[in-house]
Amino acid sequence: MSETPDPSWLVLILAGLLFMDAAMSVRPPKFIRDCLNGVHFPREWWWILIVIKLLATAGLIVGIWVPGVAFAANVGVIAYFLCASVAHIRARFLRQEFWVNCLGFLAVSVLVLVFAFFV
Template sequence: MILLPDPWWLTALLAVVILSDAALSVRPPAFIRDCLTGVGFPREWWWTLLVIKLLAAAGLIVGLWVPGIAFAANVGIVWYFVAAAYAHIRARFTGSEFWLNCLGMLALSTVVLLVSYL
């Protein structure tokens, strides 16, 4: 295993996607609101997801130069979306939001982890 991402641009792409997701989370559009409401995530805790996403993106960006940081951030992102998938399944909220948003992000973050670090 390597401690710096190779190719680096996949990690940078994931950082851009996570930053975009964080930007959307400031004023969540309908599909994000539906997702959070559908799994029963309390509205007063939605701000925590913004913090998590910003920290994850920062970890990915810093990790382009600091060994191990992007790897740890990428692993955290994968587990974040595993937890999100579990929440969707447990709440039986498995509509298009689950398949496109949740599993799509899980697939992207898993591919980046596998390709960049194995």
């Protein structure tokens, strides 16, 4: 296992995707609103998801140079999307948002972890 990502561009792609997701969540389009409403996530807490994604983005970027930080951030992103997946399953909200957004991000996060830190 590597303490810093190699290749680092994989981590930058994940950071970019998370940043775009956070930016879109400031004024969420219909598919994000549908997703959050579908899992019954309280509207007054939507802002915390933006903070989490921005902190993960920062951790992934800083971790390119600081050993262990990108790894921890990547694991945190995986945990976040595992929790989101559980929320979708518990709410029985298994529409396209679940399969594309939630599981898509989870798959990308796992692939980045494997190929940037273990291969």
